[in-house]
Each structure stands twice: as C-alpha cells, then as structure tokens.
Amino acid sequence: MRREWEDEFAAWARSRQGALLRAAVLLTGDEASAQDLVQGALIKVADRWGRLREERPDAYARRIMYHDAVSVWRRHGRVEPRAEVPDRPVGDASEGWVAGADVRQALMTLTPKQRAVLVLRYYEDLPEAEIADALGVGVGTVKSQAHVALRRLREAMGRAGATPSGGGPGGL
Template sequence: MSQNLEGEFVAWASARQRSWLRSALLLTGDQSSAEDLVQDAFLKVAERWSRLRDEAPDAYARRVIYNGAMTRWRRHSREPSRAELPEVIAAPTTEDWLSGADVRAALQRLTVKQRAVLVLRYYEDRSEQEIAETLRVSAGTVKSQAHAALRRLREELALEQESLDGEEIR
C-alpha cells in the first residue's frame, strides 16, 4: 500500500474505531472479544483498501464485525462451559440500573441476531434496509427479530425493575 493510501486508511480507521468498539462491545459483552472483532475488520478493510476506499468501507467493515460476532457466538455455543457458575447471583443495584448495566446484561441474554438488529437499529441508527443488507437477511426478518428482541428486553427489564423496587434508594 502506498503512503498516501496508508494515510487515508489510518485516518479512516482512527475516525471509526471508538464507535465500532462500542458496537462490538454491545454485541459481545466482552472487551477483548470486541477489540478482536474491530481489529479483524480493520485488517480485512486494509487488505482491500484500494478498492473499498471509493466504495463503501464502512458497510464492509460493519458486515465483518457483525458476521464475526455471529461466528464467535456459534463457535462458543458448541463448546462446553469451563467456568463454574456462582451459587448466588447478586441482585442488581439501583446504581447498576441507572448506569445502563441492566440493559447491557439483558442484551447479552438475547440471541446474537436479535442483539445485532437492536444495536444496528438503536445504537447505530441504521434503517431496516441497511440492517438487512449488513446481516444479509430480508427486511421482514429484521422486523421480526427486532420485535422479538424488544419484547424480551421489556420482560427482562421489568423483572429486574421489580427486584429493585424493594431496594432502598440511597
């Protein structure tokens, strides 16, 4: 890659790194996995930069990130769990609820496709058509996944809110 192309790529990647890292973190729930997804996307875009720079590098990188998240989820869902679950799960605190930790935790309980649809729609503010193109599904699938995901989130958050109602606010 020439120095001019390399400079363009570095400027492009620097401008997008933080927002994609946040999206990937919402998708995976894990900082290191999110960083890996974004790094993989940057490497794949860099390999094709001379062609992509005039077309749609954002769309290509976004697709790499979301497809990578789905692939990781599939791979890890087949592996046996190695970690032992704690005997008692701590109830969420008012501070957690106010900081959005409950929303991030509830997002992790959705399927990867539902999580991807919600992050693309409400965090990245993408249209149904853009989401469908990114995830390579129909617009109807985007609508049904969003509907199911929002219903599940409402249920999860209502349960968590009920557990907070008994907690004393400091």
C-alpha cells in the same frame, strides 16, 4: 497497499475505531472480545481498502463485525457476561456506563443476530434497509428479529426490575 491508501485507511480507522468499539462492546458483552472483533474487522477492511475506499467501508466493517460475532457464538456457545470492576478509573462517563448496565446485561440474553439488529437500529441509528444490507438478510428478517428482540429485551428488563425507556432499548 499504496502509501496514499495506507494514509487514508489509517485516518479512516482512527476516526471510526471508537464507534466500532462501542458497538462491539454491546455485541460481545466485554471489552477484550470487543477489541478482538474490531481488530479483525479493521484487518479485513485494510485488505480490501483499494476497493472499499470509494464505497462504504463503515458498512463493510460493521458487517464483518456482526458476522464474526455470530461465528464466535456458534463455535463457542453463548458466553455469560462478566461483571468486572475496571482496572483503571472510568472517568466522567462512569455514571452513564453504570446506568446502562441493566440494558447491556439484558442484551446478552438475546441471540447474536437479535443483538446485532438492535445495536444497528437503536445505537447506530441505521434504517432497516441498511441493517438488512449489513447483515446480509432481508428487510422482513430485520423487522421480525427487531420485534422478537425488543419483546425479549423488555422481558429481561422486567425480570431485572427495570424497563427500557420509551419501549425501546434506551440506555444503549
């Protein structure tokens, strides 16, 4: 990789790492797996930076993350989320993190593809066409997966004694 490309990639990765990690935590249910997912995606983006730098590296990184998350699930089966107390203080964001715990737990009851659709739609705020492109599926599949996922999320939240605000997965 050329030196100028390395600097561009490093700047891009630093600027996107936080957002990618937050989305990955929602996909995987734990921070360690999320970090692995983001690291793998960043490595793949770096390998193709010469081509991607002029195109859409964010979309490529998201696609890699979601495909890798599904691949891990297929290889190892569904892993139950762990309720762990963090080793370090969480800071001011702790109230928001705790408030969203029910939603994160309910997200883990969905299939990886359903979870990916909801994260891309409601957390990343992408339109259906971009979600379809990121996941390599049709727009109709995105719509049907979102419909089923929202229904299952509402059911899971109802069992937990809470309901997502606004009918969607608020609190993501």
